[in-house]
Amino acid sequence: MNVLEKILEEISIIKTRYESGNHDFIFKKSALCTIVEVESIIRSHMDEVKNDGWIPVEERLPEDERMVLVTCQTKKGIRSTNRAYYDGAFWHGSGSMSSVTAWQPLPEPYKPK
Numbered sequence: 001m002n003v004l005e006k007i008l009e010e011i012s013i014i015k016t017r018y019e020s021g022n023h024d025f026i027f028k029k030s031a032l033c034t035i036v037e038v039e040s041i042i043r044s045h046m047d048e049v050k051n052d053g054w055i056p057v058e059e060r061l062p063e064d065e066r067m068v069l070v071t072c073q074t075k076k077g078i079r080s081t082n083r084a085y086y087d088g089a090f091w092h093g094s095g096s097m098s099s100v101t102a103w104q105p106l107p108e109p110y111k112p113k
Contacts, residue, residue: 008039011039054071055103056101062103068083069081070100071100072097082094086103
């Protein structure tokens with residue numbers, strides 16, 4: 001369960017409290033409308049989180065020869081994550097790069113406070 005699903009779950013609990021509580025009708029209606037709007041906004045961004053930043057190679061490839069994270073898949077379906085770069089024709093990295101399925105930029109390096 002990703003963080004947005006957890007947030008929606010918590011909002012659902014609050015929504016149930018408003019639906020069953022003894023609140024002023026206008027206040028209750030206003031609160032429920034706001035909750036429905038918030039749920040709608042969160043749901044509109046759910047697909048962005050599902051792949052956690054992974055970009056399928058069918059969608060696009062890195063533009064330059066920068067190092068990125070790649071997901072590779074063997075013929076048996078075993079997936080692994082490696083560092084690699086794409087030179088415009090081939091992937092270069094550790095291990096077999098023949099089955100790269102997705103990539104994402106490397107995270108920013110750690111910066112102590």
